[in-house]
Amino acid sequence: AEAIGAAASIGTPIAVVTGPADALPGLAEQAASFGAARVHTAVVEGAELGAPAADAFEAAARLVQPELVLVPATVEGREAAGRLAARLRAPIAADIVGVARDEQGVVVRHSVYGGAYDVESAATYGPLIATMRLGSIDDRAEAAAPDVQPLEVTASGWRAATIESFEPIAQVSTRPDLRTAKRIVSGGRGLGSKEQFALIEQLADTLGAAVGASRAAVDAGYVEPSAQVGQTGTSVSPDLYLAVGISGAIQHRAGMQTAKTIVAIDRDASAPIFEIADLGVVGDLFTIVPQLTAALEARKG
């Protein structure tokens, strides 16, 4: 939805979806519902990473002759985008957080030095391939009527890493996914222990929010690494980001400062998190958070 929304903000979005044959109709329908004017499908099955998707992207790029190819900056997306750029001899812009158009063509935006600077880049010849940081683009397109066209893909046979075995991790959480959550409650080192981090989980559950954390909280073992928000964690752009006992280091802010409303609770009035907070509460979190949770529960009741 994000890639299609970003593409629609500067042109006509054409989606390429890859996956097992039985999943493609559903994926194609979803892409149209996200606003893709046309959807090209390609069957990608098996355990090879990157190369089969790059084969499909290459076939689509040669057919469509796009100005810009947007690929989500996931592990596999980055691999496929790099391969595609090499094969098309096209430039690549890594980890973009925005797209625009000026009089000369497509411009992409990057957030660098832990979010301290925004820089723009453009390609002098195209197509520009860009990997897109997930959770960084708000644009969404209107749903389109499905126009699904299978791609003819010639397998390149290029070498690729393969998955030989894997162990599924049972997802036990009923909370929203961190990356796409509308509300996030994040806890930092100020929580002091894994047991006390439960305060964050209770508040999150009261708000129907996802649980996030600073790296200090993750490193201290209060919460699992998948909860980390920031430069080396997940980038998020929720409607509400509630930071509790998080000082607001630049590396944390890099992953959350695009949240629409930021609320911070910290006992240190000079903590940098207050520089970007829309609402700040200076005080002891162990007093404030239980009261806040109780007040929200009472309001729900």
Ligand SMILES: Cc1cc2nc3c(=O)[nH]c(=O)nc-3n(C[C@H](O)[C@H](O)[C@H](O)COP(=O)(O)OP(=O)(O)OC[C@H]3O[C@@H](n4cnc5c(N)ncnc54)[C@H](O)[C@@H]3O)c2cc1C
């Ligand atoms: C290369 C690199 C990458 C990094 N990537 C990330 C990243 O992705 N994400 C990330 O978060 N960090 C990242 N960091 C770490 C970052 O620099 C900070 O160290 C980290 O964000 C600090 O976490 P914190 O705010 O929880 O801890 P602290 O900075 O220690 O802040 C704790 C806060 O809790 C407050 N507090 C304490 N007790 C209470 C209380 N009882 N009530 C209210 N407030 C209280 C304190 O006043 C303080 O402001 C990275 C660092 C490096 C070098």
